[in-house]
Amino acid sequence: MNNPNFDLLMWARGPGFNIALIIMTAGIILRVVEIIILGRKKDIAPAKGSPVAQGMKTIFSRSLPRKGLVHYAPITYIGGYIFHIGFFIAFFFFAPHIAIFTDMLGISWPNASRVIIESAVALSVLALIALMYTRRTDPVRRALSSFDDYLVWVLSLLPMVTGYVAVNKLFGDPTFMIALHILCVEALMIAFPFTKLMHAVTFVMARYYNGSIQGRKGAKS
Amino acid sequence: MVDKPMLPELLKANGISRRGFLKYCASLTSLMALSPAMMPRIAHALENAPRPSVIWLSFQECTGCTEAITRSHAPTLEDLIFNAVSLDYHHTLQAASGHAAEAAREAAMKEHWGKYVLVVDGSIPVDNPGYSCIAGISNLDMLKETAEGAAAIVAVGTCAAYGGIPHADPNPTGAVSVGDIIKDKPIINVPGCPPIPVVMTGVLAHFLTFGIPELDELGRPKAFFGETIHDRCYRRPFYDKGLFAEGFDDEGAREGWCLYKLGCKGPTTRSVCATTKWNGGTSFPIQAGHPCLGCTEPDFWDNGGFYKPLSVPAGDYRKLGLAAVAAGAVAGVAGGALARSGKARAAAAHEKVDAHDLEKKS
Ligand code: SF4
Ligand code: SF4
Numbered sequence: 001m002n003n004p005n006f007d008l009l010m011w012a013r014g015p016g017f018n019i020a021l022i023i024m025t026a027g028i029i030l031r032v033v034e035i036i037i038l039g040r041k042k043d044i045a046p047a048k049g050s051p052v053a054q055g056m057k058t059i060f061s062r063s064l065p066r067k068g069l070v071h072y073a074p075i076t077y078i079g080g081y082i083f084h085i086g087f088f089i090a091f092f093f094f095a096p097h098i099a100i101f102t103d104m105l106g107i108s109w110p111n112a113s114r115v116i117i118e119s120a121v122a123l124s125v126l127a128l129i130a131l132m133y134t135r136r137t138d139p140v141r142r143a144l145s146s147f148d149d150y151l152v153w154v155l156s157l158l159p160m161v162t163g164y165v166a167v168n169k170l171f172g173d174p175t176f177m178i179a180l181h182i183l184c185v186e187a188l189m190i191a192f193p194f195t196k197l198m199h200a201v202t203f204v205m206a207r208y209y210n211g212s213i214q215g216r217k218g219a220k221s
Numbered sequence: 222m223v224d225k226p227m228l229p230e231l232l233k234a235n236g237i238s239r240r241g242f243l244k245y246c247a248s249l250t251s252l253m254a255l256s257p258a259m260m261p262r263i264a265h266a267l268e269n270a271p272r273p274s275v276i277w278l279s280f281q282e283c284t285g286c287t288e289a290i291t292r293s294h295a296p297t298l299e300d301l302i303f304n305a306v307s308l309d310y311h312h313t314l315q316a317a318s319g320h321a322a323e324a325a326r327e328a329a330m331k332e333h334w335g336k337y338v339l340v341v342d343g344s345i346p347v348d349n350p351g352y353s354c355i356a357g358i359s360n361l362d363m364l365k366e367t368a369e370g371a372a373a374i375v376a377v378g379t380c381a382a383y384g385g386i387p388h389a390d391p392n393p394t395g396a397v398s399v400g401d402i403i404k405d406k407p408i409i410n411v412p413g414c415p416p417i418p419v420v421m422t423g424v425l426a427h428f429l430t431f432g433i434p435e436l437d438e439l440g441r442p443k444a445f446f447g448e449t450i451h452d453r454c455y456r457r458p459f460y461d462k463g464l465f466a467e468g469f470d471d472e473g474a475r476e477g478w479c480l481y482k483l484g485c486k487g488p489t490t491r492s493v494c495a496t497t498k499w500n501g502g503t504s505f506p507i508q509a510g511h512p513c514l515g516c517t518e519p520d521f522w523d524n525g526g527f528y529k530p531l532s533v534p535a536g537d538y539r540k541l542g543l544a545a546v547a548a549g550a551v552a553g554v555a556g557g558a559l560a561r562s563g564k565a566r567a568a569a570a571h572e573k574v575d576a577h578d579l580e581k582k583s
Contacts (some may be wrong), residue, residue: 001382001383001384001398001400001401001410001439001440001519002383002519002520003383003439003518003519003520006489006518006519006520006524007520009489010520010523010524010525010535013525013533013534013535013536014525014534014535014536015536017534017535017536017538018534018536018538018541021534021538021541021542021545022541022542022544022545023545024545025542025545025546025549026545026546026548026549026552027549028549029545029546029549029550029553030549030550030552030553030556031553032553033549033550033552033553033554033556033557034553034556034557034560035557036557037553037554037556037557037558037560037561038557038560038561038564039561095463095465095481095482096481096530096531096532097532099481099482099530099532099533100532100533100534102482103529103530103533103534104534104538104539104542108467111463111465112463113461113462113463114460114461114462114463115461117463169449169452174449174451174488174489175489175518178488178489178531182532
């Protein structure tokens, strides 16, 4: 006799994860290598400032809020921060997630309590809903939105909702809900290299590039 | 086994007071998650129930289930309740052996046809039924034959309920559960490796008093398998606070923190281990410092490793990951080269155009 929920969980933890890992890893490497190989034209003018230092600085400095933006687009601005920080906390500081990195890479770090994780998740979900609201109501943003944007929104929302339901046993069979949560994450992993989610990797390159151009010109970025 | 005294006589013979008996009925009532108002009914039913004939068949098993039920620190009241049924065949416990034992089984079947309870522990090999035989009769034949005249079947232990350890990958004997073979009889699954003795007797008591209990989709009585271990675990506050033992002898282990990171399957395992506990309520595996293995669930043996946290991928994914890095890099170089040559070609084919040319062309 089988338990279909258990079988689904084992598929998600086994072949499902393998498939998602292969697609995500190969996809990310493919895109990064492609970008690097394509390269940029060499700037033969002598550098006026320090491109490397400025590039490195920009990777981090662009994470800080920019003055004035909060008045211009408050929901995007605040919601964006809340979502990213919340997602980051839930993803990297929930003990069962850290256990995956420990198994994979042999590294570990302190985890947060459930109150912190769940508050982060709840705020992130609210932020995502608010962001979708502005996307749908603001005619400019609405016109700029493509299928990719909506897909990425759904794929980011599902792991948080299913994870919250699974941990709190809100409804459904607990084994099924854990399986569903893992499957949602795997869908996110598979879509990652081929959608705007890829910005979680390429932001480093883009910011460095922008910063280093300014640095070379002796300007601030 | 021949003369069958009713329960009150048994109680008296074993020096159990009526008060003691009622106390047991009360604990059974709460164990079965019934309203306390049901207690007198249970007592009445147990005292007056005709002691049904029970035939206990053991197939591919380790005798752990039988060991568990007999080691319920006899003589306890649970033990007596168990004695209150007429155990007409159990090849580990009965004195007779070989053909004499089989004759006892056949006699009990004939006498109580359509009314006896069949208890099974162990799984049934179907790849080659000859893998496991009793007195020259294959497990498969014996099960089919004995099930035919049974009023109900209780599959005791994960082996009988779901295939258990013999069913574990690669399942060399083609082991299956009772429910995989018998389709036309009510089957109560009491999984566990082994099940808690009081759960086995509790299910039998329920069957005697109220008939078949309410079962979940895996055939388990909801009263005993309704909640997960994690729901009722006394280490749960540590899980919530994010305090985990990282090893079996670290500070967390000594402090009694949550065993999730050591592979605890409590979150996906339904059983009353955490509340009813073992050995008369003394302890249970998690209390003894060991993570739950998930033994009341089908295929628990193949759950990715007993010491692997539930969230961790179960397969051998590292090599695949490295292969994906290599494949991605090769494809990236090829894609990049292609893009570069496209760029070079575009640059070479570039024609300079000025405003006059454009005017001429339009
Ligand atoms: S369920 Fe466990 S204890 Fe019972 S017979 Fe099977 S292996 Fe032994
Ligand atoms: S020890 Fe196991 S069952 Fe208990 S709280 Fe931790 S994970 Fe849950």
